[in-house]
Amino acid sequence: MDMIKAVEVAQQKEGIDNLRIGDLVRVHFTIIEGKNERVQVYEGVIIAMKNSGLRKTITVRKISYGVGVERVFPLHSPRIQKIELVRHGRVRRAKLYYLRSRVGKAAKIVELIQKKKPIVVDSSAPAESVPEEKPQEE
Numbered sequence: 001m002d003m004i005k006a007v008e009v010a011q012q013k014e015g016i017d018n019l020r021i022g023d024l025v026r027v028h029f030t031i032i033e034g035k036n037e038r039v040q041v042y043e044g045v046i047i048a049m050k051n052s053g054l055r056k057t058i059t060v061r062k063i064s065y066g067v068g069v070e071r072v073f074p075l076h077s078p079r080i081q082k083i084e085l086v087r088h089g090r091v092r093r094a095k096l097y098y099l100r101s102r103v104g105k106a107a108k109i110v111e112l113i114q115k116k117k118p119i120v121v122d123s124s125a126p127a128e129s130v131p132e133e134k135p136q137e138e
Helices: 002-011 097-101
Strands: 024-033 036-050 057-064 067-074 080-087
Touching: 024 057, 036 067, 036 097
Parallel strands: none
Antiparallel strands: 024 036, 024 080, 036 057, 057 067
8 A cells, every 4th residue: 555655756746736626727737739738828727626745736727718617637647748827716605616607797706905014023033224304405
């Protein structure tokens, strides 16, 4: 059992942990057409995540010429070149299957706006002296 886990850990990709449901992503994956290989970009919203570890998959939905298209991507597949995070979405569900029945603006997901952490000023550190401007006398 430990040998299987060791092989799986070696094949896992790094930097995919920050993906969440509702995120708008751009997936770059390799397509083989005969003898030619090319990279195709698929941009859409993550509506579902399933499994864990090496078998983890995401379902990405986009609207193409007025028709909804969904595609399931294995995250750790060697055919996936990279996954770009375009923006985080603000959702309250684990699966967004309800988007299938929505059309137009009703199918939009609001962007998640995160608050910036406040800057903590250490009072024990010496403050930098800023030269004060003197008023010019005429």
